Amino acid sequence: MSLIGEERKKMILDILNLEGKVRSADLAEKLKVSGEMIRRYLEDLEAEKKLRRIYGGAVKMELTREEPTYLNREVVRVEEKKRIGRAAARLVEDNDVIFIDDGSTTMQLIHYLQNKQNITIVVFSFHVLHLLSEMQNxxxxxxxxxxxGGKVMSKYSRVTGGMAESMADNFRVDKAFISVDGLMIDSGITGFDLERGYLIRKIVHRAQLTVAMTDQTKFGGIHPYQIIDMKDIDIIVTDVAAPTLWEIELKDRNVDWIHAR
Structure with missing residues (x-):
């Protein structure tokens, strides 16, 4: 394929990685090529296992429909997660009450809280609790x-369920730091666990500020359960600048974007 063809395929993937889904007609109009040419590009990309074709377009290739365990997440994109954690920690002020979600990215901000005074942290992840306990000791x-406290999800080292949600009612947090399984501009954060979604929504609705922490690989991902809408997010902290295709929508929704460098 020509150099121009490869550039067009890259543009298709860039759009797909942000939106999660593309329509052939929209691509033909955007790239100024025929529908037949778009079909060929999509066939090539599907053969390369970079997308999955559907009627009228294509969707992002999902590697799994099941949430990876913490240990599997912990070793992926470690340096990016550290930068995100450091940038997110700058939002924490002395005397804050904060919630830290389950996740290898949100957990990173704990390492950068050492100089904060009189911080109260609410958690439901055993891994986050263990790290905080070690640092406290x-x-x-x-x-x-x-x-x-609540129903123990051993595979993911966290608790969920009605008991945890009831306990969450006792807290009004200044900042809630939320992890991301999938992020799309029109649907917000989606995830694998319905019960986790209930608990996160309970906390977010009682938080003064909600901060989503994610690396760019989660953009365009959509999973079975809604966690929170984009309107519920105040700040996104990630490892890249805001995508051009999202800038208008982010502004309309008053979502701030922090590029962790």
Missing amino acids: EGVFLGQIYFL
Whole structure:
């Protein structure tokens, strides 16, 4: 295929990675080529296992329909997650009450809270609790820790369910730091676990500020369950600048974007 053809295929993937789905007619108009040419590009990309064709277009190739375990997530894109954690930690102020979600990205911000004074942290992840407890025992973290009790999800090392949601009602947090399975501009954050979604929504609706923490690989991803809408997000902290295709919508929804460098 020609160089121009490869550039067009890259443009198709860029759009797909942000939107999760593309329509052939829209691509033909945007790239100024025939529908037949678009069909060929999509066939090539499907053969390369970079997308899945559907009637009238294509969707993003999902590698799994099941949530990966924490250990699998922990070793992926570590440096990007550290940068995101450091940038998110700058939003935390002395005396804040914050919620830290389950996730290898949200967990990173804990390492950058050492100079914060009188912080209270609410968690429901065993991994996050363990790290905070270690830091507290070592005298590195001097704040308070509250763990939401509930049904234990051993595979993912967290709790969910009605008991955890009831406990969450006792807190009004200044900032909620939320992890992301999939992020789309028109549908917000989606995830694999319905019960986790209930708990996160409960916390977000009682938070003064909601911060989504994610690397760029989650853009365009859509999973079975709605976690929170884009209108519920105040800030997105990620490892790249805001996509041009999202800029207008982000402004309309008053969502700030932090590029963690």
